[in-house]
Amino acid sequence: xxxxxxxxxxxxxxxxxxxxxxxxxxxxxxxxxxxxxxxxxxxxxxxxxxxxxxxxxxxxxxxxxxxxxxxxxxxxxxxxxxxxxxxxxxxxxxxxxxxxxxxxxxxxxxxxxxxxxxxxxxxxxxxxxxxxxxxxxxxxxxxxxxxxxxxxxxxxxxxxxxxxxxxxxxxxxxxxxxxxxxxxxxxxxxxxxxxxxxxxxxxxxxxxxxxxxxxxxxxxxxxxxxxxxxxxxxxxxxxxxxxxxxxxxxxxxxxxxxxxxxxxxxxxxxxxxxxxxxxxxxxxxxxxxxxxxxxxxxxxxxxxxxxxxxxxxxxxxxxxxxxxx
Numbered sequence: 001x002x003x004x005x006x007x008x009x010x011x012x013x014x015x016x017x018x019x020x021x022x023x024x025x026x027x028x029x030x031x032x033x034x035x036x037x038x039x040x041x042x043x044x045x046x047x048x049x050x051x052x053x054x055x056x057x058x059x060x061x062x063x064x065x066x067x068x069x070x071x072x073x074x075x076x077x078x079x080x081x082x083x084x085x086x087x088x089x090x091x092x093x094x095x096x097x098x099x100x101x102x103x104x105x106x107x108x109x110x111x112x113x114x115x116x117x118x119x120x121x122x123x124x125x126x127x128x129x130x131x132x133x134x135x136x137x138x139x140x141x142x143x144x145x146x147x148x149x150x151x152x153x154x155x156x157x158x159x160x161x162x163x164x165x166x167x168x169x170x171x172x173x174x175x176x177x178x179x180x181x182x183x184x185x186x187x188x189x190x191x192x193x194x195x196x197x198x199x200x201x202x203x204x205x206x207x208x209x210x211x212x213x214x215x216x217x218x219x220x221x222x223x224x225x226x227x228x229x230x231x232x233x234x235x236x237x238x239x240x241x242x243x244x245x246x247x248x249x250x251x252x253x254x255x256x257x258x259x260x261x262x263x264x265x266x267x268x269x270x271x272x273x274x275x276x277x278x279x280x281x282x283x284x285x286x287x288x289x290x291x292x293x294x295x296x297x298x299x300x301x302x303x304x305x306x307x308x309x310x311x312x313x314x315x316x317x318x319x320x321x322x323x324x325x
Contacts, residue, residue, distance in 0.1 A: 082107055092154050099155035139171045149199075159199035165192065175229050182230030194228070213249030221246065225277070234277030242271050257310040265312060273309075283309070 085107045086093035096104050108114070110129040117124055131146040131153070143149075149164050150156045168191040169176040179187060186194075194203045205222045206212070212222060224242060225234050247270040248255030258266055273281045283302040299305060306312050 079106075079108060095152065095154045099158050101155070101157055103154060103156055143170055157200065161192065161196070161198055164199055168192075168195075178227070178229040182233055184230065184232050186228065186231060214243070214245045217246070236276045237271035238275045240271065242269065244270050247271075247274075254310045257308060261311040263312045265309065 082093065082096070103110075112129070113127045116127050131150075132144075135146075137144065147153065149159055149167065151160060151163055152158065172191075176191070179191075195201050196203070204219050205228075206219070211217075221243075224240055225237075225246070227233065227235065244255060244258070251270075255270075258270075260266075273286075283306075289296050303309070
């Protein structure tokens with residue numbers, strides 16, 4: 001009986017030692033030494049020498065707990081994006097998106113100072129961006145108050161007509177001077193008579209003029225010859241492509257003769273000879289002097305024989321030569 005007791009006691013002690021050994025290994029990740037302390041880590045020999053290095057198990061750093069109310073102000077601050085600004089300034093965001101033009105960029109490019117308005121200081125003008133910082137004074141010293149015309153800086157090219165009434169000459173000096181110095185019915189209409197409804201509107205000619213010179217004439221074809229600010233002064237035609245039918249709207253007889261002739265003149269456009277409106281070229285400009293000197297001395301005016309340059313019809317012997325012009 002006594003032997004059985006001592007045997008059981010030795011078994012329990014051995015089990016207890018084994019249990020402590022397993023617990024130590026689980027905590028340190030390494031088997032416990034025979035002394036029960038942390039195991040020593042022996043590095044492999046280097047350069048022929050065995051070097052022993054003992055590393056004590058390091059305790060994991062503790063994370064410093066931050067109170068929730070303080071944590072709200074611990075994050076890293078990044079620049080605001082337009083979408084983030086839009087959460088409070090949505091109407092302005094929509095204007096920029098739809099009509100912003102070149103102003104459609106990062107908000108803080110212009111608004112370097114924001115959320116600083118103080119009604120007690122009345123500092124609105126001081127914190128708002130200045131137009132001339134980027135644009136200078138594009139309309140001169142006389143137009144320093146940009147917002148008097150560009151009332152919405154987030155859509156700068158959309159200008160209400162009422163805000164610029166009577167101020168056209170401030171920015172559009174050349175068209176205004178041209179209109180006033182070249183007599184036409186357009187003078188009676190004035191700027192706002194054509195450029196109505198909104199600033200920058202370019203009207204179609206046929207809003208006032210019932211029809212063009214030819215059927216289905218386009219506004220682009222009108223502007224090839226006419227400057228709307230001096231419509232009676234026809235442009236120089238050189239370098240343009242003007243259909244003969246356009247000229248024939250006023251010069252029908254000449255167009256019919258040119259279309260019916262079998263000469264080389266019938267293959268040319270009107271502006272080949274008449275490179276500006278009303279210009280009458282000299283025959284020698286293209287033909288030189290195709291006849292003898294004696295004939296040219298006797299008939300210095302080509303049209304005394306070649307009655308009409310549009311048909312070059314030769315006169316009958318019984319027909320008196322027409323007087324040259």
